[in-house]
Amino acid sequence: MSARLVQIYLPEDQIAQLETILPRHTRRFWRETLPGAQEKYTCIVQQRYTERLLIDLEDAFAAVPSFTTHVAKLEAVLPAMEEGPATELPLMSGLAPPTWLERFFSRDRLSTDELYDDIAESLHIRPSFVLTVTLSAIIAGLGMRGGQVAVIIGAMIIAPLLGPTMGLALAATVGDWKLGRQAFATLALGCVLAIVAGIVIGMIVTIDPLTPELRNRTLVQSADIALALACGAAGVLAFSRGASLALVGVMVAVALVPPLTAAGVYTGAGLPAAGANAMFLFTVNLVCVNLAGIATFLFQGLPPKSWRMTTGIMLGWVLLLGLLIAMMVGRILLGFGAWEGVFGNFSASR
Structure with missing residues (x-):
């Protein structure tokens, strides 16, 4: 059973209104009188009702x-608080009852305020953020250079881009422009730092551009789109249920950190065409992660402030993804997607 302890502090003259609200969301609450004409109400609320109570x-x-x-x-x-049709509290008048699908996917989701609280700290640009992004990119770059998958996963567990990515999807879902701008600025800085770290690695360390872990980041296929969509959806599902940040970080970072770092490594090594291909993969992944993230938030019943705004943003991501897919198909048909063309000069010199 997932439940929350909600404590409410109000002046005495507001109690009558509060006592008309609480029975709609909880069957267990008690009152405590505090000094200064203040009242404290403590409630045990099933998690699925926390959002609407707040x-x-x-x-x-x-x-x-x-x-x-x-x-x-x-x-x-x-005693335990059972969750089921027999214990379901009535909805506010005028609202349609949730479908079984909405009830199933929203019952364990954190409330919007809890999601905001989890994301807020990771959106501030601090020295710790700069260091973790840089170190994560260095670890990922050296891991790809040596073909060490375990090292690459270790870089993902650091998860420096988790907060900005989830923040961008959350802001688009609820229509919070302030949160969106802050998340975008933090994500943009993180991307720049990861690319710069990769460039430094490419300049000072000898690399084999045909190493599979590096080369795979220059290829964009339909499977990569499916992977990025799955990463975005799984990341939001885990994040909105309070899962381990390391787990969520791996889900999101697998689609973002490696191609970013690979773009820098190839550029620093004097292979800008391969670097551009890696950036193209990153762009596809970023669009897919955000599109899947918004859809998953909505699927869990996260309430948008404006459906028109949220739908417009989703359509924008869909159109951008369609354009990228068209470019991907065009590159493959014209031969630009083949790695032999990107590394042709290198292969001939070996």
């Missing part, structure tokens, strides 16, 4: 200066 509280009391709400995760509750 929305109601914000709508009703956001303008009250002393209003505060704390949300904490509960490990166990006795």
Whole structure:
């Protein structure tokens, strides 16, 4: 059973309104009187009802200066709170009941406020972010150079681009432009740092451009699109359920960090065409991860502020992906996607 402990602090004159809200979202709450004409309500709320409770509280009391709400995760509750049709609380009037699919995918999802809290810290550009991105790119670059898959996975576990990537998808879903700008700026800086680190590696370390772990990052195939879409969807599913950040980081980083670093390595080694191919793969992966991330957030019932805005952003990603797929097909038909052409001079000199 997934539940949250919600503590609400309000002045006495707001209690009547609060007591009309709580029964719609929880069957267990109790009241405590505090000094200074303040009241504290503690509620045990099933996770699937946390989102709508917080929305109601914000709508009703956001303008009250002393209003505060704390949300904490509960490990166990006795007696147990069963989740099922028999214990389902009524919806607010005017809302259609959720389908079995919506109920199934949203029952274990963190609330929007909890998702914001998990992402917020990772969007600040700090020395630690700069160092982790740089070190992750160095580890990934050296791992690809030596064909060491375990080392590449180790670079992904650092997960420096996890927060910005999830933040970008979350911002597009809920229509939060401020969060989107902050996530985009942090992600852009991380990408630049990863490319620069790769360029330095390519300039000072001897590489074999035909090493499979490097060469594979210059190829874009339909399987890569499917992989990136799966990574984005799996990453959001795990992230929105509070899974280990290392696990989510591997899911997202597998599509972003290696091609970024490979682009820098090839550019630094004097193979700009191969570097451009790696950047093309990164662009395809970034679009797929965000498109799948937005779709998965919506599938879990994350409420957009404006369906028109969210739908427009999704259509934009779809059109961009369609353009990239068309370019991919064109490159293959014209022979630009073949690695023999990219590394032809190198192969002839060996």
